[in-house]
Amino acid sequence: MADTQKFYSVPSLDKVSKPELLRALESSLASSFSSDQICCAPNPLIIVISGPSGVGKDAVIKRLREVRENLHFVVTATSRGIRPGEVDGKDYYFVSKEEFLSMVEKDELVEYAVVYGDYKGIPKKQIREFMAKGCDIVLRVDIQGAETLRKTLGDSGVFIFLVAESELALVERLIERKTESKEELLVRIATGREEVKFVKRFDYVVVNAHGKLEEAVNLVGSIIDAEKAKVRQRTPFI
Numbered sequence: 203m204a205d206t207q208k209f210y211s212v213p214s215l216d217k218v219s220k221p222e223l224l225r226a227l228e229s230s231l232a233s234s235f236s237s238d239q240i241c242c243a244p245n246p247l248i249i250v251i252s253g254p255s256g257v258g259k260d261a262v263i264k265r266l267r268e269v270r271e272n273l274h275f276v277v278t279a280t281s282r283g284i285r286p287g288e289v290d291g292k293d294y295y296f297v298s299k300e301e302f303l304s305m306v307e308k309d310e311l312v313e314y315a316v317v318y319g320d321y322k323g324i325p326k327k328q329i330r331e332f333m334a335k336g337c338d339i340v341l342r343v344d345i346q347g348a349e350t351l352r353k354t355l356g357d358s359g360v361f362i363f364l365v366a367e368s369e370l371a372l373v374e375r376l377i378e379r380k381t382e383s384k385e386e387l388l389v390r391i392a393t394g395r396e397e398v399k400f401v402k403r404f405d406y407v408v409v410n411a412h413g414k415l416e417e418a419v420n421l422v423g424s425i426i427d428a429e430k431a432k433v434r435q436r437t438p439f440i
């Protein structure tokens with residue numbers, strides 16, 4: 203009965219202006235409407251992108267950075283030599299083996315590994331700094347690195363495994379890149395065969411098919427969007 207009375211105290215919708223109607227609704231409910239945000243801002247994410255050598259991790263991340271804002275790509279420190287077209291401090295921090303080992307000793311890396319004879323590791327400082335600014339963090343690691351990060355981050359990170367459409371496509375991509383010797387090619391291909399088995403430990407798998415880089419990037423973007431819309435947010439801590 204009381205509810206029906208409240209309903210009658212609200213004027214007909216076509217007789218009053220929007221502000222008048224709002225006031226009438228507020229007074230019927232005996233409380234004003236809040237303009238506060240209903241949901242809190244989503245937590246920053248740590249997105250781990252991994253996959254076999256030559257699958258397109260760098261290519262996907264490069265494009266992702268062009269199309270998405272508020273994303274920080276952590277620059278990995280490596281003791282490997284610089285490849286043509288790579289820029290120190292942008293693609294990697296190129297350091298000597300000695301410098302790298304000193305970073306390990308000072309516990310400055312969240313994860314590090316020897317990859318095809320070279321050290322690669324992720325500096326903690328950068329992750330903390332950019333998460334504090336509200337940025338999502340993208341980490342590019344090989345499968346060993348993803349394994350270590352899973353142990354550190356548990357379910358608080360988003361783990362994405364990139365695959366090519368077929369083994370043949372992956373090998374062709376590596377050959378066309380022309381950055382490995384035939385010995386290095388063999389090692390990467392053999393390792394890649396084993397690495398595909400690790401897909402089960404990831405949260406998502408994304409196919410980066412030949413000529414379809416944009417589709418792979420869009421899917422990664424959709425994964426990030428869906429993660430940000432989750433009711434139970436991941437809360438990464440480094």
Ligand SMILES: Nc1ncnc2c1ncn2[C@@H]1O[C@H](COP(=O)(O)OP(=O)(O)OP(=O)(O)O)[C@@H](O)[C@H]1O
Pocket residue numbers: 253254255256257258259260261262375376378379410411412413414415
């Ligand atoms: N969807 C695609 N279609 C065609 N070529 C691609 C695609 N994605 C990447 N490539 C090309 O394949 C080669 C390997 O890609 P990229 O260097 O990004 O792989 P990666 O996974 O980062 O390799 P690594 O782990 O050895 O550094 C590059 O020459 C890149 O331009």
